[in-house]
Amino acid sequence: MTQYDNQNLKEKYLNLLAEKFDEEEKVATEIINLQSILDLPKGTEHFVSDLHGEYHAFQHVLRNGSGNVRAKIHDIFKDTHSEEQISELAALVYYPEEKLKLIKNQFETKADLNDWYIETIQQMIHLISYASSKYTRSKLRKALPKQFVYIIEELLYKSNVYNNKTTYYETIVQKINSLGQSDKLITGLAYTIQQLVVDHLHVVGDIYDRGPEPDKIMETLINYHSVDIQWGNHDVLWIGAYAGSKVCLANILRICARYDNLDIIEDAYGINLRPLVNLAEKYYGDNPAFYPKQHAEKKLSEDEKLQITKIHQAIAIIQFKLESPIIKRRPSFDMEERLVLEKVDYDKQEITVYGHTYPLENTCFETINRANPAELIEEEEEVINKLLLSVQESEKLKRHMNFLMKKGDLYLKYNGNLLIHGCIPVDEHGNMEEMEIDGKMYNGRELLDQFEYHIRESFSHKNETDDLSTDLIWYLWTGKYSSLFGKRAMTTFERYFIKDKASHKEEKNPYYYLREDSEMCRKMLEEFNLDPEQGRIINGHTPVKEIDGENPIKANGKMIVIDGGFSKAYQSTTGIAGYTLLYNSFGMQLVAHKHFGTKENVLLNGADELSVRRVVDEELERKKVRDTNIGAKLQEEINMLQELMSYRYID
């Protein structure tokens, strides 16, 4: 573009802007407004990861802002309230609908209840005013329940107009009460407080798989005021299934069968499993290697268990068959060792992998043609095609996957930090590992950008099922240089059929020990054009085994790993129930969560299931909006407005 074109474009833009800001005073007001926002303290960021379908535990962490709600209540009421009263108020803020019901049952007279309403609304208004002190009025207004904005603003800003606060409050609140609006108001105020306490949420991957309600987590995120997602390997598996990858689809179904979560497929997403069930019933029988994992709360009948066991086998075999042609058509994936069905000696019931021969047990090779093991029988072909059709036609899945694409990325640079679920593939010397894609070699950030490009490419061509982009999504789930998998190979076949645990081991990318080193972390931050002095890497994906003394804060704070195991299935290895991270204007704090019992326990006993906070770092100077990504955007707007001012209004 020539300089002249540039000038032309700019003038067009300024003319457009002038339509909105058609008076000098309007421009000035907006500049002053934006400028003052830059000087406010930065909003609180909340980081979570590896949610794995654990909707209730996630809800709790979200509603209590990883302890931030309680901390704010404590700040204000510590001198006037007992710990018990603080817990009561906290529970009301987290779960207003349920807690209101419980509280209302405790009162014997209407007058007492009335007093409680007045006092509680007053406390909540106080809390809102405290929690919103670092925001502009307009931002606060957006967070208020729409139907009560006027009333709440009266309570917030005009409370001492007559120098008689109590009376003024009382008059308004009495009126609300007599009009029967108190419950609605309290509920609205509670959600406002939740929203004010966390300005922005980052989900560092793995919303899906293992746990029972990923769809509800997605709904929560869709309705959340401000969120971004860094895709995890499990999320990408779901994206792949929806984008047309049959092997990704087989995997998600296999995992749902393994964790006894087929409800997600059938009930939550309305996908018809009947064809798969028929196939499973026809060819498979009982097999202990394929028993579903038992839920603590949900007991399966023997019949149900047997049926899931059969489905589990049917879909696992389809998965192994579907892997083979991809490995063959993509030599650059370098996965020949994973042509497992072709490495089986079907007479001897043995397999030779990575130079070792192992006996096989619990095999279920009923549909395998020894001459061509990867060939799908006609029924399998039909089943997987029907399933894909049904997946791509699910309205709800479509909504959820579109949202994942819209709000998600493979990695994110945010306020100087690098957020990434898995890893940056490196060799044992810390050099970025290279991979060939479409005839070109890529590594580091460029490799990740290529991966992301292909995910989006596949997603926008859902009818293509065997193209490079679609195959690459599966590669991201399981390939050696995948930034999401971070291991050399996935030993799913071995874990089903080989007893010797040595064959199950999945070797991790050297990234996972090199990330302990701060120099290495600096190098990786630089690879992403981030300031190595200021920046940190925030990782999910690998459960931190606090039980074995592992520290989630690594490399002098340059690396923070927040997968503590929301996933119930992994809590015995981690010893806790997940880490979350808070980053406010004063610095970063890591929060370790104890096992999330039940919502009832929180409601009745105020048990917060929270635990220690560890300060990762304290800012020497309080961070302001001007130091953030948003600040940079606002500064650009200010610059533009300033140009408009001289172009249009000042000679």
Ligand SMILES: O=P(O)(O)OC[C@H]1O[C@](O)(COP(=O)(O)O)[C@@H](O)[C@@H]1O
């Ligand atoms: O414990 P499961 O559910 O069988 O899953 C094991 C598989 O999950 C993985 O750990 C990937 O999932 P994560 O991203 O949760 O680690 C694979 O490496 C492994 O093969």
Ligand SMILES: [Mn+2]
């Ligand atoms: Mn993961």
